[in-house]
Amino acid sequence: MPEWPPxxxxxxxxxxxxxxxxxxxxxxxxxxxPELKITIVSKGAVGRSGCTRMVQGGFNAALxxxxxxxxxxxxxxxxxxxxxxxxxxxxxxxxxxxxIDELETRFGCLFDRTEGGAIDLKPxxxxxxxxxxxxxxxxxxxxxxxxxxxxxRIGAHELEDWRALDLLFDVHGELSxxxxxxxxxxxxxxxxxxxxxxxxxxxxxxYRIAAPAREKTGDGMAMCYRAGLPFRDMEMxxxxxxxxxxxxxxxxxxxxxxxxxxxxxxxxxxFGERYMERADPIRLExxxxxxxxxxxxxxxxxxxxxxxxxxxLDISHLGADEIRRRFSGMxxxxxxVGADLTTGPVEVSPTAxxxxxxxxxxxxxxxxxxxxxxxxxxxxxTHGANRLGGNxxxxxxxxxxxxxxxxxxxxxxxxxxxxxxxxxxxxxDQAYAPLRRSTxxxxxxxxxxxxxxxxxxxxxxxxxxxxxxxxxELSDLASQLTRIAVPGPKEANPAWQQSxxxxxxITVARLIVESALEREESRGAHFRSDHPERDDDRWLRAVxxxxxxxxxxxxxxRDVEFTRLAPxxxxxxxxxx
Amino acid sequence: MSALQTAFAAxxxxxxxxxxxxxxFTVRSAIVxxxxxxxxxxxSRIGRASDRDTQRWAxxxxxxxxxxxxxxxxxHVLDVGLYAISPSWFDDVHTxxxxxALRVFECFLLYAILFHTLNGLRLIALDLVDIxxxxxxxxxxxxxxxxxxxxxxxxxxxxxPVAT
Amino acid sequence: MAxxxxxxxxxxxxxxxxxxxxxxxxxxxxxxxxxVREFRVALTQPAVVLDALLAGQRLDPSLGFRYSCRVAMCGxxxxxxxxxxxxxxxxxxTPDTDELLLEPLxxxxxxxxxxxxxxxFWNAWRRVVPWFMPGGPREALPAGDASRAEVERGLDxxxxxxxxxxxxxxxxxxGYLGPAALNRALTLVADERDGARAERLRVAGxxxxxxxxxxxxxxxxxxxxxxxxxxSIRRLRRWSLVA
Ligand SMILES: Cc1cc2nc3c(=O)[nH]c(=O)nc-3n(C[C@H](O)[C@H](O)[C@H](O)COP(=O)(O)OP(=O)(O)OC[C@H]3O[C@@H](n4cnc5c(N)ncnc54)[C@H](O)[C@@H]3O)c2cc1C
Ligand code: FES
Numbered sequence: 001m002p003e004w005p006p007x008x009x010x011x012x013x014x015x016x017x018x019x020x021x022x023x024x025x026x027x028x029x030x031x032x033x034p035e036l037k038i039t040i041v042s043k044g045a046v047g048r049s050g051c052t053r054m055v056q057g058g059f060n061a062a063l064x065x066x067x068x069x070x071x072x073x074x075x076x077x078x079x080x081x082x083x084x085x086x087x088x089x090x091x092x093x094x095x096x097x098x099x100i101d102e103l104e105t106r107f108g109c110l111f112d113r114t115e116g117g118a119i120d121l122k123p124x125x126x127x128x129x130x131x132x133x134x135x136x137x138x139x140x141x142x143x144x145x146x147x148x149x150x151x152x153r154i155g156a157h158e159l160e161d162w163r164a165l166d167l168l169f170d171v172h173g174e175l176s177x178x179x180x181x182x183x184x185x186x187x188x189x190x191x192x193x194x195x196x197x198x199x200x201x202x203x204x205x206x207y208r209i210a211a212p213a214r215e216k217t218g219d220g221m222a223m224c225y226r227a228g229l230p231f232r233d234m235e236m237x238x239x240x241x242x243x244x245x246x247x248x249x250x251x252x253x254x255x256x257x258x259x260x261x262x263x264x265x266x267x268x269x270x271f272g273e274r275y276m277e278r279a280d281p282i283r284l285e286x287x288x289x290x291x292x293x294x295x296x297x298x299x300x301x302x303x304x305x306x307x308x309x310x311x312x313l314d315i316s317h318l319g320a321d322e323i324r325r326r327f328s329g330m331x332x333x334x335x336x337v338g339a340d341l342t343t344g345p346v347e348v349s350p351t352a353x354x355x356x357x358x359x360x361x362x363x364x365x366x367x368x369x370x371x372x373x374x375x376x377x378x379x380x381x382t383h384g385a386n387r388l389g390g391n392x393x394x395x396x397x398x399x400x401x402x403x404x405x406x407x408x409x410x411x412x413x414x415x416x417x418x419x420x421x422x423x424x425x426x427x428x429d430q431a432y433a434p435l436r437r438s439t440x441x442x443x444x445x446x447x448x449x450x451x452x453x454x455x456x457x458x459x460x461x462x463x464x465x466x467x468x469x470x471x472x473e474l475s476d477l478a479s480q481l482t483r484i485a486v487p488g489p490k491e492a493n494p495a496w497q498q499s500x501x502x503x504x505x506i507t508v509a510r511l512i513v514e515s516a517l518e519r520e521e522s523r524g525a526h527f528r529s530d531h532p533e534r535d536d537d538r539w540l541r542a543v544x545x546x547x548x549x550x551x552x553x554x555x556x557x558r559d560v561e562f563t564r565l566a567p568x569x570x571x572x573x574x575x576x577x
Numbered sequence: 578m579s580a581l582q583t584a585f586a587a588x589x590x591x592x593x594x595x596x597x598x599x600x601x602f603t604v605r606s607a608i609v610x611x612x613x614x615x616x617x618x619x620x621s622r623i624g625r626a627s628d629r630d631t632q633r634w635a636x637x638x639x640x641x642x643x644x645x646x647x648x649x650x651x652x653h654v655l656d657v658g659l660y661a662i663s664p665s666w667f668d669d670v671h672t673x674x675x676x677x678a679l680r681v682f683e684c685f686l687l688y689a690i691l692f693h694t695l696n697g698l699r700l701i702a703l704d705l706v707d708i709x710x711x712x713x714x715x716x717x718x719x720x721x722x723x724x725x726x727x728x729x730x731x732x733x734x735x736x737x738p739v740a741t
Numbered sequence: 742m743a744x745x746x747x748x749x750x751x752x753x754x755x756x757x758x759x760x761x762x763x764x765x766x767x768x769x770x771x772x773x774x775x776x777v778r779e780f781r782v783a784l785t786q787p788a789v790v791l792d793a794l795l796a797g798q799r800l801d802p803s804l805g806f807r808y809s810c811r812v813a814m815c816g817x818x819x820x821x822x823x824x825x826x827x828x829x830x831x832x833x834x835t836p837d838t839d840e841l842l843l844e845p846l847x848x849x850x851x852x853x854x855x856x857x858x859x860x861x862f863w864n865a866w867r868r869v870v871p872w873f874m875p876g877g878p879r880e881a882l883p884a885g886d887a888s889r890a891e892v893e894r895g896l897d898x899x900x901x902x903x904x905x906x907x908x909x910x911x912x913x914x915x916g917y918l919g920p921a922a923l924n925r926a927l928t929l930v931a932d933e934r935d936g937a938r939a940e941r942l943r944v945a946g947x948x949x950x951x952x953x954x955x956x957x958x959x960x961x962x963x964x965x966x967x968x969x970x971x972x973s974i975r976r977l978r979r980w981s982l983v984a
Contacts, residue, residue, distance in 0.1 A: 108873020117883035149872040213809045337787040488803020492853035495802035636957040710961045
């Protein structure tokens with residue numbers, strides 16, 4: 001069924017993903033050199049897929065009069081429990097104010113301002129100053145809408161609804177581009193590029209209850225893994241404490257914003273106990289995401305949750321009018337599922353939200369492979385063991401912009417290489433295989449199983465026994481992949497696409513499980529019930545995972561370098577980079 | 578019937594046929610374009626608030642009444658213009674206006690004029706003042722009610738001579 | 742005609758409770774010859790149209806439809822439910838629903854099943870020069886500013902195409918820019934930070950622009966984000982007359 005030979009396309013920079021990172025990258029590369037041929041490969045609609053679009057809270061930048069880069073940096077490192085790559089975190093905080101300015105003055109984002117005219121900064125969890133820039137509670141929509149329109153201006157070549165399949169190399173191992181597949185027509189193509197930027201937004205979708213957009217299935221990470229790049233902190237997967245519980249509905253897992261807890265919402269178990277009094281008697285519900293998520297999870301698995309597997313979030317004591325005024329979007333969201341935030345409790349559960357781990361990069365998004373850059377949620381290190389709310393969209397735009405600058409400089413003297421035919425053939429064979437088989441499994445059952453396994457054994461609370469079981473299950477699931485058969489044509493066939501998603505999800509899930517097994521302590525988002533304490537003596541180390549010679553993940557560790565701030569708050573150096 | 582009267586009746590028939598064709602076309606394209614639920618005779622369960630669609634039917638009605646009034650006006654200019662040529666021709670044609678059929682026709686024409694005028698005023702208001710969708714819908718209901726009331730009152734007057 | 746049924750609860754969420762299931766008969770406009778059009782799916786409350794589609798997909802994995810975010814942000818899940826354009830992820834299926842007719846958006850060519858080719862929408866969008874161009878008379882718009890209020894009225898469009906599908910002018914007049922693109926133009930024309938007001942007003946005022954709108958308000962009634970594109974068009978009309 002793969003047409004042979006496939007169509008050949010050629011470009012200077014191929015950008016995979018059209019979230020904040022992908023589009024900022026395109027705009028920066030085009031600014032650096034308007035002559036460049038830029039191709040955006042996007043599995044979903046350009047600028048309308050991925051999570052940057054879904055950002056409600058906002059964007060952290062140290063813009064307040066009393067705020068400083070150092071303070072933002074310190075909050076980020078303390079939030080990340082000292083696991084961060086400090087150079088990446090420092091670059092993030094240094095670039096963020098400039099990116100906000102660029103978004104406003106060059107791209108036209110209309111952020112909320114005060115009556116005096118200054119940018120309105122709202123408070124967010126874990127921060128010593130108010131520094132979250134926003135546009136009402138639709139910040140991502142505003143940013144992505146404007147970026148998408150700017151991309152129309154530069155006239156980049158858009159492969160909309162095309163998914164990237166595999167990286168391609170020439171016979172000497174030089175990066176030559178990637179294979180891509182048009183999900184609408186079902187045609188494949190080889191995209192030759194001088195530089196490839198991976199910005200597919202990672203993956204937190206392999207959990208039963210999850211928040212991200214559906215395209216985010218770890219394709220970019222899986223591509224990088226197969227190409228042999230090292231990953232760090234893959235065990236660090238953030239759960240948002242208040243995901244909506246809506247029974248069997250697909251709405252389950254969508255986020256009820258953090259601001260509710262900030263505004264004084266209470267959490268109860270089914271017996272009406274305010275369990276945060278036990279988990280964090282001082283900060284209660286305003287505690288950090290990891291602590292609240294863990295406490296809720298414990299209530300649920302220990303049988304004190306509601307019958308449908310949630311706990312109760314109640315903010316009705318603020319009064320219906322006040323709630324409608326401040327949280328109209330959230331109130332509407334609960335009404336849609338038959339609950340009502342304004343009058344009573346709503347069922348919530350922790351929901352898989354964001355992947356702190358990812359590909360190892362440097363401040364310019366450079367990886368170990370010449371010509372290959374990674375930006376946004378696919379990259380690891382910036383957030384350490386826990387991400388602060390508001391640092392995610394900052395990361396994707398800051399590093400997307402940097403990737404664009406780097407790529408523009410890189411392609412000036414990087415040639416096009418012709419890919420090894422065998423790699424092309426293998427990649428396309430694999431992609432079309434589910435469509436060619438006439439009988440077999442559907443991807444749905446396997447996806448359900450994967451989500452169930454990850455949720456129970458590699459979720460909010462982990463243990464060696466559970467993780468070992470997850471390892472077994474995942475290798476079994478991986479072996480079932482070759483038995484998937486999808487009926488129907490190759491045009492616009494979501495089941496076929498889901499079978500390709502599943503392969504990536506399993507690859508990334510294995511990295512998470514193996515890394516989680518390695519880290520025998522609890523830190524940030526990673527909690528081991530068999531090692532419940534944070535262990536700074538042994539574990540101020542990053543877990544590094546990469547593809548071993550046998551094709552399975554091989555795990556190692558690496559010391560975290562405290563180039564700017566050592567644990568205990570001792571500043572090493574904080575000069576501007 | 579005199580030759581003139583026949584010509585007038587024929588012209589009016591042509592107008593009515595064209596108008597029917599135009600109406601069919603507009604209504605059909607409105608249905609095919611969006612409301613296949615109506616096309617399949619399907620009763621909507623979800624959006625039971627089907628008054629969401631009234632303004633779209635008002636658009637269709639506005640167009641067809643506009644064309645109807647315009648076409649009749651053309652004919653009317655001609656038949657009134659006859660007076661300039663010969664007052665007797667004028668009288669000849671105008672005796673037709675008192676027949677039952679034309680009285681019925683006039684009633685419909687009146688409804689059309691009323692609706693087109695009132696709805697036209699509503700659209701002008703919409704253009705001049707910032708009116709919310711719901712208000713615009715209420716105004717439309719008002720137009721319809723007034724059209725029906727005034728039209729029916731006038732219809733009684735028009736049809737009275739032939740009815741009694 | 743074959744009817745596929747799905748009564749067993751086998752979605753990816755296992756709920757311990759025994760929520761009652763609603764059985765809904767779906768009629769889905771399919772584009773492949775011979776594809777099953779009728780589905781009977783059992784849904785537990787709460788449910789939205791997207792859940793019905795996902796349940797239908799389990800019965801016929803080749804069913805084609807789109808979605809991404811599930812929270813009214815991406816705008817890719819728009820379909821017509823009982824003839825009316827809406828977001829599949831936001832349209833609740835109430836317990837007393839027993840039949841639903843699902844069709845692709847009107848005014849677009851169908852790619853497959855419920856998936857449509859939205860390029861006419863985006864071509865129109867491109868024509869209004871939708872990108873911000875610096876160089877306007879003001880640098881920033883503080884809270885409470887009149888220009889800001891005008892712009893904000895039109896923001897948060899998710900480009901789902903529901904208004905396009907609901908617009909009776911768009912379907913008969915291929916050159917018309919349509920509600921969403923004109924609404925986008927308004928957000929820039931009203932923005933005193935923007936430097937291309939004159940050019941956009943020219944585009945909005947010329948052939949295919951604001952003069953084609955008949956104030957049918959179908960767009961406003963259909964907008965799942967509660968925007969009023971029709972009002973935006975009327976504003977642009979006034980401004981382009983004055984300009
Ligand atoms: C519900 C939600 C709320 C959030 N709120 C906040 C917040 O308030 N503040 C904050 O700072 N952060 C927030 N985040 C996190 C933030 O959204 C992410 O950190 C950030 O947007 C990631 O950006 P990205 O560009 O890396 O990826 P994304 O924006 O997710 O984009 C990924 C892109 O990759 C494409 N893609 C995927 N696979 C392929 C493939 N195989 N081929 C081609 N293209 C592909 C997708 O189509 C998409 O365009 C939130 C996240 C979620 C899910
Ligand atoms: S799925 Fe994104 S708007 Fe419905």
